[in-house]
Amino acid sequence: MTIQNFVNGEYSNPINNNWIDNYCPANGKIYGQIPNSTEEDIALAVEVAEVAFKSWSTTTVEKRSTILLKIAEGIESRLDELAEAESKDNGKPVNLAKSVDIPRAASNFRFFGHAITQFASESHDSTGQNALNYTLRQPIGIVGCISPWNLPLYLFTWKIAPALAAGNCVIAKPSEVTPMTAFLLGEICNKAGLPKGVLNIVHGLGSNTGQAIIAHSKIKAISFTGGTKTGAHIAAIAAPKFKKLSLELGGKNPNIIFADCDYEDMLNTTVKSSFANQGQICLCGSRVFVERAIYDKFKTDFINKVSQLKVGDPGMEETDLGALVSKDHLKKVMSYIETAEQDDGTILYGGQEISVEGLENGYYLMPTVIEVKNNSCKLNQEEIFGPVVTIMPFDTEKEVLSMANDTTYGLSATIWTNNLKRTMRMSKALESGIVWVNTWMMRDLRTPFGGMKNSGVGREGGFEALRFFTDTKNVCIQY
Ligand code: TXE
Numbered sequence: 001m002t003i004q005n006f007v008n009g010e011y012s013n014p015i016n017n018n019w020i021d022n023y024c025p026a027n028g029k030i031y032g033q034i035p036n037s038t039e040e041d042i043a044l045a046v047e048v049a050e051v052a053f054k055s056w057s058t059t060t061v062e063k064r065s066t067i068l069l070k071i072a073e074g075i076e077s078r079l080d081e082l083a084e085a086e087s088k089d090n091g092k093p094v095n096l097a098k099s100v101d102i103p104r105a106a107s108n109f110r111f112f113g114h115a116i117t118q119f120a121s122e123s124h125d126s127t128g129q130n131a132l133n134y135t136l137r138q139p140i141g142i143v144g145c146i147s148p149w150n151l152p153l154y155l156f157t158w159k160i161a162p163a164l165a166a167g168n169c170v171i172a173k174p175s176e177v178t179p180m181t182a183f184l185l186g187e188i189c190n191k192a193g194l195p196k197g198v199l200n201i202v203h204g205l206g207s208n209t210g211q212a213i214i215a216h217s218k219i220k221a222i223s224f225t226g227g228t229k230t231g232a233h234i235a236a237i238a239a240p241k242f243k244k245l246s247l248e249l250g251g252k253n254p255n256i257i258f259a260d261c262d263y264e265d266m267l268n269t270t271v272k273s274s275f276a277n278q279g280q281i282c283l284c285g286s287r288v289f290v291e292r293a294i295y296d297k298f299k300t301d302f303i304n305k306v307s308q309l310k311v312g313d314p315g316m317e318e319t320d321l322g323a324l325v326s327k328d329h330l331k332k333v334m335s336y337i338e339t340a341e342q343d344d345g346t347i348l349y350g351g352q353e354i355s356v357e358g359l360e361n362g363y364y365l366m367p368t369v370i371e372v373k374n375n376s377c378k379l380n381q382e383e384i385f386g387p388v389v390t391i392m393p394f395d396t397e398k399e400v401l402s403m404a405n406d407t408t409y410g411l412s413a414t415i416w417t418n419n420l421k422r423t424m425r426m427s428k429a430l431e432s433g434i435v436w437v438n439t440w441m442m443r444d445l446r447t448p449f450g451g452m453k454n455s456g457v458g459r460e461g462g463f464e465a466l467r468f469f470t471d472t473k474n475v476c477i478q479y
Contacts, residue, residue, distance in 0.1 A: 001032030003179050005041060005203055006186030008048040009196030015040045020176060020205065025091030025323035026314050028361030034179045037204040042171060042212040045200035046219065049142045049169035052197030057139045057167040059195075061116055068113030068165055070192035075106040075153075078188065082181050086152055087314045089180040091323030091363065092277055094315055101154045105181075108157040111445040112465070116165035119466050131478045137470035139167030140244065143221040144213040146206075146234075149175035149325050150280040150385075156182050159223040160199060162465035170199045171219060173210055175226075177326055179203050206230065214238055221469065224248070225282075228383070228409075228454050235457070246458035246468050248282070248450055250383040251411030253432070254404035255285030255440075256394075259293040261416035262438065267298075271305050273414060273440040275367045278321050279387040280329075282455075283412045283434070283441055287380050288391040289400050295393040299371075302391070303349045306367050312356050321387060323363045330363040333386030336379060337368060343377045345370040345390065375403040383409065397422060405431045410452030414440050433459070 003022065004011040014035035022032040035041070056064075075082065082105075083097035092101070123134040145159035156174050163170045174182035182201050189199055202209055206226075214222055214237045221244035224234050228249040238245050255273055257266055273285040290298045314322030324330045330353070337351050350368030368388045372379055379390050394400040404413060412434040415426055427435045433451040436442065443449075449461035458468060 003032060003034040003183045003203060005035050005037060005045075006183070006199070006201040007041070007045050007197075008200070009190055009194075011186065014038070014204070015044070022089070022179065023326065024088055025325055026088070026362045027359045028327065028363065031088070032180075034176060035203045036176075037202045037209040037212070039212040041202050041204075042209065042216055045171045045202055046142055046216055048197035049171060049200055050218070052195055053139075053141060053169045056169055056195060056198045059167070064165060064167065065113045065117050067192050067194050068109045068116075068161060071189055071194065072106040072109035072113065074188035074192050075102060075109065075185075078184070079103070082153065082184060084315075085180040085184060086178070087322070089178040090149060090152060091314055091325055093319045093322045095317060095319070096277065101151055102181075105153040105157040107445065108154070108161040112161040112165040115162075115446075115462065115466060119166075119463060126476075129478070131476055133474055133476045136473040136475060137166075137467070138473060140220045140469060140471050141168065142219050143168045143170055143223065143469060144216075144219045145170055145172040146210055146213060146222065146224045146226065147172075147174055148226040149177040150277060150282070152178040153181035153185065155225050156185070158460065159225070162460075163223070163469045164194075164199060166466050166469040168469055169197065171213055171216075172199065172201050173203065173213060174201070176203065176205050176209075211237075214243075217241060220244065222246070223460070223468070231456065244468065246450075246460060247456045248460060249411075249454060249456045250385070250409060251282045251284075251451065251455050252287060252381065252383055252407045252409040253283060253285050253412045253414070254400075254430075255288045255414045256400050256404060256416065256426070257288065257290045257294070257298065258415070258417040258419070258422070259291040260418050262418070263294075265438065266416040267301055267305060269440050270302065271309070274389040275306070275309060275321060275387050276441075278324055278365070279367075279389070280325060280385055281441075282385075285412075285414050285440065286384065286389050287375070287404075288389050289394050289403060290391060292393040292395050299348065299391065303369060306349055306369060309367050311354050311364055311366060313359060321367060324365055324386060325363070327363055329386070330365060333365060333384055333388060336382070336384045336386075336388060337370075340370050340379060343372070343379050344374065345372045345377065345379055348391075350387070375406055381407055397426065401426060401429055405429075408454040411455035412436065412451075
């Protein structure tokens with residue numbers, strides 16, 4: 001399987017003809033090649049995008065909206081094929097890709113196809129000065145969208161859809177680890193009538209292709225989701241060039257469980273928030289804090305539920321956890337488990353790699369629960385990004401709040417309680433961009449999405465995304 005770049009509406013090989021291998025995490029085998037594109041490929045994509053921008057930026061909102069809605073339909077019509085491709089590339093259960101990743105990719109286009117028709121700007125009548133000010137929100141020009149491997153098409157389209165809706169032309173790079181569904185998106189866009197050069201999808205390594213995107217002076221804004229270290233690097237390159245930046249980075253999210261919660265709901269959702277997508281979601285509640293009154297009961301019930309999760313072939317209907325995304329990532333996650341005891345942690349469940357029959361070289365790991373004594377340990381401070389959660393008891397609201405906030409990250413937090421006053425107090429006091437109360441990962445695409453502290457800069461979602469992808473201009477008319 002050879003993956004090609006999608007530039008000016010056509011599939012093409014990288015200019016220097018350099019390729020990298022694409023691995024299937026389920027069996028550890030190479031199953032294709034992808035371009036390792038360079039500056040020259042990015043320069044070419046920018047050239048065609050510049051031409052396309054002239055007409056796309058002045059295309060009516062109705063027309064842009066219609067095309068985006070057609071792309072959404074195109075994604076839906078290829079649901080099975082896209083879900084299988086996502087599962088093969090990423091190792092995630094095909095069922096998860098079918099029920100979450102691919103439907104959400106379609107929703108991203110549908111949502112922003114509608115949102116752009118409702119996007120409005122302000123006007124200010126400067127009374128007494130005989131002047132009217134109004135705000136213009138104009139497309140920026142050429143923007144870069146760089147996405148990670150954990151939710152490949154879901155996050156790729158989460159950036160591309162608002163960028164296109166707002167009238168920009170896009171240079172987009174999916175993760176080199178999961179290029180497949182981004183590759184198929186090109187065909188879908190052509191079929192939907194997206195004009196040539198409006199969306200250009202270029203594949204390759206972050207250090208090569210990604211670097212060329214962030215450094216290109218004609219790419220005026222970068223929307224990035226990925227690791228915090230990469231985010232810091234991107235900011236360092238983009239800031240002196242005065243690019244607009246939206247960075248959605250890592251998380252080390254607290255899941256705070258009070259004794260007065262709806263226990264069964266909490267238990268079932270906590271299994272999901274701990275291990276969905278093999279724990280490879282920036283929103284996973286990787287630090288579980290449980291009020292001491294129910295700690296022992298929770299420990300027994302949680303481990304009982306976790307032990308029922310089926311780890312195995314991502315292609316099978318009954319699989320709950322598939323393979324981790326890559327061998328390197330598996331090694332990284334294992335390194336945390338191996339040093340857990342030095343970190344004063346006790347492995348209560350899991351902690352071992354699994355060999356799946358017929359798929360012996362795949363990257364499988366048991367869901368892992370580690371009891372920790374102190375929130376300052378490495379396991380509670382660093383993003384592991386795998387099927388690993390820590391649990392520890394707490395006594396008071398004040399104590400758990402202080403532990404929840406005691407991390408460099410601030411993406412999301414979950415609180416389980418039926419106490420309304422506590423909910424209101426804690427929602428205000430938690431240092432995180434998203435607070436879920438008695439639920440997890442319930443998303444409404446109109447809401448602002450993003451993190452505080454080292455979890456990122458800027459907000460995606462709804463009109464926030466459309467504001468990010470437009471330049472704001474004040475026009476003042478005196479009459
Ligand atoms: O991500 P990278 P990696 C976290 C998670 C994980 C760690 C590292 O903890 O273990 O990050 O993962 C592109 N210029 N998250 O190394 O490198 C890269 O090609 C421009 C959290 O896989 O940040 C890919 O397309 N682009 C996270 C994208 O950045 C560059 C999701 C993300 O890859 C680049 C993924 C460069 N110099 C990992 N270097 C989340 N927030 O959801 C890399 N890239």
